Amino acid sequence: MAILTGRYGEVLWDPTGTGTPAPVAIISLNAWKLSLKTDKEDVSCYGDTNKVYVPGLKDVSGTLGGFYNSADKTLFEAADQGTPGLLKLVPNSQTGEMANFWSGKAYMDADIDCTLQAPKVSGTFMAAGPWTIAP
Amino acid sequence: MADSSDIDNALIAKLGGDATLLALCPDNVYWDVAPPNATRFVIVSLVSATDTTVFDTRPAWEEPIYEVKAVMLKSANGDIKAAAARIHELLQDQPLTVAGYTCMTVHRNEDDPRIRYTERADNDPSILWFHRGGNYRVQMAVN
Numbered sequence: 528m529a530i531l532t533g534r535y536g537e538v539l540w541d542p543t544g545t546g547t548p549a550p551v552a553i554i555s556l557n558a559w560k561l562s563l564k565t566d567k568e569d570v571s572c573y574g575d576t577n578k579v580y581v582p583g584l585k586d587v588s589g590t591l592g593g594f595y596n597s598a599d600k601t602l603f604e605a606a607d608q609g610t611p612g613l614l615k616l617v618p619n620s621q622t623g624e625m626a627n628f629w630s631g632k633a634y635m636d637a638d639i640d641c642t643l644q645a646p647k648v649s650g651t652f653m654a655a656g657p658w659t660i661a662p
Numbered sequence: 663m664a665d666s667s668d669i670d671n672a673l674i675a676k677l678g679g680d681a682t683l684l685a686l687c688p689d690n691v692y693w694d695v696a697p698p699n700a701t702r703f704v705i706v707s708l709v710s711a712t713d714t715t716v717f718d719t720r721p722a723w724e725e726p727i728y729e730v731k732a733v734m735l736k737s738a739n740g741d742i743k744a745a746a747a748r749i750h751e752l753l754q755d756q757p758l759t760v761a762g763y764t765c766m767t768v769h770r771n772e773d774d775p776r777i778r779y780t781e782r783a784d785n786d787p788s789i790l791w792f793h794r795g796g797n798y799r800v801q802m803a804v805n
Contacts, residue, residue: 536717557716593716620717645714645723645766645801 531624537617538591540601542608544632544655550615553601556593556648559616561629563587563658587631587654589616595639595646602650605635611655631658664762664804666724670708672760673728673753673800677704680752686745687732701738704749706730709797723766723803731777731795746778746794753798766801 538559539550566583591602605612615630632655640647670693677683678691689700696703707729713721730753732745750770757765770776776796783789 534715534717534720538717552718554718555716555722556718557722594714594722643772 531619531621533618535619535621535624537615537620539615539617540605540635541613541615542601542605544611544613546613550613550630551601552620553591553593554599555596556591558592559589560591561587561589561616587633587658589652591648591650591652593648595641595648602635602637602648603639606637606650608635614652626662629658629660632656664724664802666711666726668760668762669724669726669758669800669802670706670728672758673730674706676758677706677730677749677752680748683745683748683752686741686748687734696733701735702732702740702745703734704730704732704745704795719804721804723801724763725799725801727771727797727799729777729795729797731793734792736790736792740792742792742794746796749795753796758800758802760802762805763802764805766803768798768800771797771799 536559538553538556540553541548541550563585565585567580568583569578570581571578611632611634613630614633615628617625617628633652634655635650635652637648637650640649674691674693683704684690687702687704689696689703691704691706694705694707696705709727709729711724711726714723714725716722730749732742732749734740734742753768755769758768759765774797778794781791781793783791
């Protein structure tokens with residue numbers, strides 16, 4: 528185990544949400560971010576010496592980013608889906624590291640930003656079912 | 663296999679293969695420096711280069727900026743205005759074909775687009791060299 532480069536990250540998507548066939552990598556992306564934040568309720572009482580919280584539900588959401596590639600419109604097709612797909616986020620896809628990932632059902636939104644530079648795409652997602660970390 | 667030097671070579675070949683430009687600059691097109699005794703020629707130099715990387719391709723595209731200019735000795739009586747215009751005509755929004763790449767764009771750089779200055783020879787103040795051309799941004803997607 529070591530700290531790894533993010534250059535070999537990967538974002539994979541299965542529109543059926545079943546994982547069969549296996550999720551396919553979305554091309555021309557260069558960033559993803561996963562947020563796993565749990566709501567915390569303030570239950571501080573008289574006499575407490577500091578604030579006290581109890582956890583609620585974990586919110587799973589995140590963002591994707593990269594460049595528009597006309598060969599792959601997966602991100603926009605995913606945004607059009609009314610049903611959730613299966614999203615798999617891999618920090619490093621090199622041999623021996625591919626088994627480490629987060630995945631779960633998600634709904635996707637997509638944006639494209641077209642200027643005089645290479646058009647950039649971005650996406651946001653939110654959980655549509657339980658998410659897991661592997662292994 | 664994409665080779666960045668092939669982009670340089672393709673640019674030189676494109677300029678050097680144009681009869682109109684060679685009529686204006688008969689001493690040919692060179693990388694960085696021209697040979698001794700050349701008086702009307704084109705110089706191509708690399709100003710900067712960046713790679714843009716994505717997860718699945720490393721890099722996704724290369725983006726060199728080239729200085730491309732006609733250089734003429736004043737006494738050679740060349741038409742440097744026409745030579746610079748021809749360089750621009752050959753490069754601006756024109757595709758560049760390079761094995762291993764797909765051309766995204768070739769255009770004069772938004773910042774510092776033009777080159778135009780006169781140089782006096784160190785060893786003889788009566789000798790003047792004219793330089794005129796532009797900085798061209800090339801974006802090549804790696805296949």
